[in-house]
Amino acid sequence: MFEWIPAYQRFLLDVTLIDIILVISLLILFQCGLFSMATAGFAAIGGYTSALLVTDADWPVPLGILAAVFVGATLAVSFGLPVLRLRGIYLALGSLALAQVIVIGIANVGFTNGVFGISGIPTEVTTGWLVAIVAVILLVMELIHRSHFGRAMKAIRLDEHTAAGLGINVFAYRMATFGIGGAMAAMAGALEAHRTAVISPDQYDFGLLVVLLTYMFVGGVEHWLGPVLATIGFRILNENLEFAGTDWENFYYGSILVVVMLLAPDGLTSRRFTQRLARIFRRRPDLAT
Amino acid sequence: MTVPTELLQCEGVGRRFGSVTAVDDVTLGVRSGEVLGLIGPNGAGKTTLVNLMSAYLSPTSGEIKFAGESIAGCKPHELARRGIARTYQNVCLFEQSTVLDNVLTGRHLGFQGGLWQLGRKRHREEARERQLAVELIELLGLAEHMNEDVSAMSYGLRRRVEIARALAIEPQLLLLDEPTAGMTRTESDEVGRLIGELRAGGMTVLLIDHNVRLVSETCDRVAVLDWGRVIAIDEPAEVWADERVREAYLGTGESG
């Protein structure tokens, strides 16, 4: 279906689509007021689950990806159950530790082939698959956004105690989104494994999280469209910037994060920020007179 | 003479924070359909009692019953579902959101449709709930502020938004924690009128307020809390005449 696109552009499209799934997995948690840093860990779990089942146990690829989704969701829920009852900062720390344990664990046990990773994974995932999956995910995000579920999530993010006073089951919402987020990250990891044919533990490092955080916060946390556009925008930018892929890349992402946190902690598309901008621009004519 | 049914009952309720006893052996009933005032000097434990009644805190002793059933182990959202709504002393609105968004969030329990419910059915449900929210906003006299950001609104208006949002869950019992604090006299008179209307519609209200005039005019009975204990509970005129009440208030400088 997408064979008419030149190979390199198709590669860029595939990478961007998988990034979009990862960003959305982070975003859906954040929309519920959860700041989790385990995305890379869940992606690793997903990638390895499917890669191992398909290469070692000869499962068909779609089944491997489904298994990855299941494992991701199960792990997320069993981790979330105790941790989501704690203050937010503990989730941040715990999720970071969880991601590290997963990645270091994968690098050090035998059946994952350690730091060398797995190669020769069947690559059945096509651009068509990815487009379809992303379309479904974004459709669901839009349905959530327009329904009372989205309103409840926003209420939880803004003030969880008040939300509870209105009959919103904060814990259930958070568990559900945590499970969905874990499942989505794991699915992205599995899709990535079946796209590149090669996975190794080092691709799930802290840098991945920083990049995803940048996409999400630049795009804004209110609506899925912002982070999606930010992901696409950054991909195009990276293709045209000389320092992309060099040592300065981390500096670039780091400084963007700092600047966004200072200017618009809810993202550049947030209401608070756009209102501030509007005020600044409205003030201009006064200065002229 | 029939004994009025009590919608909410506190039986020997106590709450301690470490060595401090904020609420001490409170036995108190809110009768169905009445407006009960709860007054007392600052630090008497009024807000703690409301937090206990709405399950934000659990009592260290005693029991609270709502509609005859214990609320022990109940979470705030479950209690909201059972019919208790509240406002907060320090006004807890969803900031950077409009008045309509805030009130519509209060309608959460009114929505039945699942995520996959599409098309006209979804539209109809959203429209119905929106209509209910708009009516509440009009009831509170906020129609012209409907789409304003609550963060930019005055204190009195914000309090009214909060009351509208609490009413949105269609409660049986409404807990108002100092709803007129920071309001002008006209504004608080309006709140008094509103409480009267709600009462006429069959709502049960617990009203915490420092405004003695408002409490006298709107409440059927008044309970006085001092040092975590109920020292009097009776009709307003009787309560003001009570020696212990005068003593509790003496020198605190509190008046309407």
Place this chain on the structure above:
Amino acid sequence: MQQTINGLASGSIYALLGLGVTLIWGVLHVLTFTHAQVLTWGAFGSLIAINRGYPVPVAILVGMAVAAGLSVLIDSTVLEMLRRRGASEYAFVVATIGLAFMLESILRNRTRARVEPYSRDGFPRGPIELLGQNVPKLQLAVLATSLIAMAGLAIWLNHTRAGRGMKAVAYSPETATLLGINPRFIYAVAYTVSGMLAALAGVFVAVSTASVSYSSGDRLLLTAFAVIILGGMGSVPGAVVGGLILGVIEVYATVHVSSKFSEVVAYLVILVVLLVRPSGLFGAKEATRV
């Protein structure tokens, strides 16, 4: 015995790190993801001084000055702006993650990602006989210096004006202001002390491995978090005990399980403590939601 001393020596380095992080959490309620970078910059500061021929104590002081300066700079610019805006908890986390990435990137480029040798000249060398065991003098020196630094910190916190001011600010910046304490000054002091402790830890890490690189601190960030989670966030004795326990556990894990396993000990400690006792060994019960 030998293992325990090994463990205590590395544990005391962890404790120094944990103290810096717990101090900032206690006073400002901010979790600084820049802490590992502050350590690395401090270590590089001392390396430059050593390479220029300064004696070791002076070099350590130079490292401390670099780290403290960097910490205060971060606090008085980015974090101060966030505070003024009343930013949420996550904004501080994300901003300090961003800063950490910037700092690491700068070092990586300046050093061309090389691992620099760190001279042990001037540091205590060779073994010493203790209780029938041969213990490296360096480890004893690390342990002793760390313990002295920690004791000094404890005395300073409890018995000086600035230390008590810090407690007042931690309790409530508004009240402290009314008492005539300037919170911004206290924040700067907290970051200075935190940076100095990090630099000391950085020097010890560098001299123990005889090398330093832009990524020296990487693994230690989560180790520091594990220390304060174990000890209880914001608790000073908790950070000391937590650090020492973690060091000993790591050494035993290396010896009795495998060196690979010891890599994840810190992370497992975070997870287990969160599951079993989120407030840590010495923490107040602030961990759970209302």
